[in-house]
Amino acid sequence: MSVLDRFNLTGRRALITGGSRGLGLEMARALSEAGAEVIITGTNEENLRRACESMTLDASCSVTAIQADLSKPEEAERLCDVVLKEHAPIDILINNVGGRRINTPTEDLALEDWQRIIDLNLTQAFILTKCLGGAMIPRKWGRIINIASINALWPGKAMRGRSYEASKGALAMFTKAVAADWAVHGITVNAIAPGPFLTDANRRWIGEKPEFEGEVASSIPMGRWGRPEEIGPLALYLASEASSFMTGSVLVLDGGKLLW
Template identity: 30%
Template sequence: MAPSLLSRALPSTSRALVRAPPRTVVHQRRHNSDLSAKLNAVAAKARVVKTLPDFSMANKVAVITGAARGLGYEFCRAFVQSGCTSLAIVDLKEDEAEHAGQELIKAACADSEMEPSDYRIVGIGCDVSSELSVQQAFRRVMDTYGRVDSVVASAGIVENYSAFDYPFDRIKRLYDINVHGAFFTAREAARNMIPQGGGSIVLVGSMSANIVNIPQPQTPYNAAKAAVKHMAASLAVEWAKKGVRVNTLSPGYMLTKLTRTILAHDQELKKTWESLTPMGRMGEPEDLAGAIVFLASDASRFMTGSEVRVDGGYCVI
């Protein structure tokens, strides 16, 4: 029977069933669209209101070294975005540290209910390779805030020389900043944290503590970062019962402003690093935000002597 005759032969209710699917599809699409819009609205509201309290940096006094630029500055941004309003930016040049603080406050107050007067962000000049300079910096922190809760030792340098050509004065400088500077920072942090009941210290290491980077030669840097990693583990055990936690954050290849400038003149090196990284790309500085807040906040309160690698999978192959 022809379709048209079949349609006329069916009762009216049957004809309604035949025509129903198109309307059902339209109705279902509309329902899905409405449901999706509702879920998006709920998710947006939940992101603002519902955040695990342990990740908050509110009411914590934080100190970050090497923080006027690079990864240190990104750590500062992450803390401020997580509610930190009391922050000491420590760097070699105090004017640059102060400028970084002003930029952070300006960004934090844009499109928010916060006002500049809500923040106590100070810039402190300090040469981390000098024990006396680090002691003076922490004295200023305590004079300003009266306590210190989270400290990140981020100051560091990297240079590429072959082992035979590496000048001794450059090796000594690298160790003074990367290793001794991390130790001085951690020690002064702990001295001030223990009387108040504890705190969190994060030493910024590198995936280079675990692997040998190629193709660039950087033996002293790799060894220095391995020292920092083991230093953190050793201090963690020494201070564990005193309430001071010490962990290591080890980034992989990160696209900081300095790195971008270097790689702009060496695209082949960039391709090499990306090809060796399972995720096929270099990290953005923001990729470290969650990890640094986790380590510095109460969210990691039962974690000490550990290393968190953020390297796109570089070290697992």
């Protein structure tokens, strides 16, 4: 098998949560271009429709969309039921959905808000890993990629509430623990820890505070934010045979942000 052949995903089926836009959509594109059948999930039907339309401009692309609000554990369980009944087997699982959404100081943070962010970033990943990843065990092959954050390793100076860092830090350790358990089954479990990327969510922050873009860029050795498409090749590597001896790793993709 040649080096490039190791990145070929023909015959593989991948599910990417939060795949209708941003980093999730770019990872879905990358895996699709490598030959995988792709299933994307999201909460917004219109965003899912647009994502599918943009991907199917390539006639060779196979993409399916499923609406699910994964901030609710019961919705994560429903998604797993649908996928296992109608779209199995899943060879590659990318637990990408997540977010912060609030900026409330810890001393003022309501328990229900804390729990909502924990469920959004962590609980749903556990449920999908348990159900869809667990179904990989009898087949003795699988790839699970969890999208953490540099805030799993470093508390953001401007952040408040700390539920985001706590959930992403737990996701990173969950990655390592499951990787240790499932290595014997031929399943690799790794995480990507992105730094600042110009996603739609961050562009909204920049729209409200224009100076934010320059402030963040100046704190990155490369002097700029990441472009969403720059995560695609790394996701493809972790999803393919090219990464067959890598498991339990948390790969930082941040333009050097954590160096300063």
